[in-house]
Amino acid sequence: MSEEKLLEFAWGLANSKKPFLWIIRPDLVIGGSVVLSSEFTDEISDRGLIVSWCPQEKVLNHPSIGGFLTHCGWNSTTESICAGVPMLCWPFFGDQPTDCRFICNEWEIGIEIDTNVKREEVEKLVNELMVGEKGKKMRKKAMELKKKAEEDTRPGGRSYMNLDKVIKEVLLKQN
Template identity: 65%
Template sequence: MDFTEVATKPHAVCIPGPAQSHIKAVLKFAKLLHHSGFHITFVNTEFNHKRFLKSLGPNSLDGLPDFQFEAIPDSLPDSDEDATQDVTLLCESIRKQNFLVPFLALLAKLNNDAISTSSNPPVTCIVSDGFMSTFTITAAEEIGVPIVLFYTIAACSFMGIKQLRAVVEKGLAPLKDESCLTNGYLETVIDWIPGMRDIRLRDLPTFLRTTNSDDILVEFGWGLANSRLPFFWVIRPDLVIGESAILPPEFVAETKERSLIAGWCPQEQVLNHPSVGGFLTHSGWNSTVESLTAGVPMLCWPFFGDQQMDCRYTCNEWGIGMEISNDVKRDEVEKLVKELMEGEKGKKMKNKVMEWKKLAEEATGPHGSSSTNLDNLVNQVLLRKS
């Protein structure tokens, strides 16, 4: 590619929220833009940039001549932990616009490089995670380029988040005390959201993270074991502390011939394997979409963020999942696993999820609705001259 081609190529700076699921979603979108002819600069926090290098090797972020990775500080204390940082501290840092100055400095550097070298074109647009908009909109206005806010959650969850202020104003939150978690109060119906029926207070997105204790995970594990079915169980390192703390020797002995336990997996590859009959998920939006597009029904165990709303729609609106209660008991898990894999309801869910898979394939085909929407976004917004 000669200098003229580089200089005239559209240049999108893509910045995700500094958490694993957000990074993955924005990275996929960045790849679509790259395929559409954009030069891409993908911006992680220094913390997550280091995690990539530690996990994938020192050359893993070298990128391509027209797909480069950069990093900016997040103002949080340095850490070598291989886990998402404290969500409250991250949100506070974003809200205070601690990212703005380093982000503007990076944009200036990219534009200066475009003048002094032939390595990249000037920045022509910004694609920002919607949760980073407190500073990215300001930055886009500062350099005079269009910006797109990409929310890495479902539309139903976005609508749920929009109701949180009203929930407080109506006196439904904050909760009076811990008894509200168990006395049925969370079943209070939220009936004012346009186009959304039968939503309960507990379905709304929450940033109060519940904890997976060792006891709960052991109880769940024995439910898997008692189903007598083969399983692959991925236990992330930041989910619990130490494998030995949650997997007693008798569990390992009981399941060793029909189980595989790991700390990580290439989830999309696993879900698309023909031997997979069901997926236990916390119901994050990435996982929900990946399971749906692979044609795999779900057992849903939500505990944070948008997961409750995703679970509600997966199980009650789309008919492709069953929910595990927060008070996890091995008998319930055993029953749900067997129903998912062998029962009549499981068969109906499988048929239903295959219908959704077909619709997803049509939408993302060459002339599908999603492909058309992406083309319109690129041509009418991202390529718009300021």
């Protein structure tokens, strides 16, 4: 992403006044490195933590997590669903826009950030996700999908049975 978009998002997040953990990979800014001003780091010092990596599934399953900023890749999407965490969606390419459409429009467990991100929009969306009525509804639906995923993947569940069927068919064809 461009440095301008990163800074707009950063200030929107800071202005939301919500506590956060933000994972910023070193290669996030195209053709450069991530540089956040001392003014920004001072503003978030009592409620924000920025790191370059984290164990994503472990973090998503922590009870204090209220929302997840994601580019909507399929792995992150399924991890968020399995944790019952609603999403703030910021897709860029590949499967991400399609996944975002399902997250936001079909499953109603996410809110999309406009491609031309503006800090005021980010502030509004973060607050809506964390404390707004839409966020509460998304959280409830995310927990319902989590429960469904748990039921479907345990022994006897639909996904479990389908995977078992595929394994048996593949093994039978090899013999």
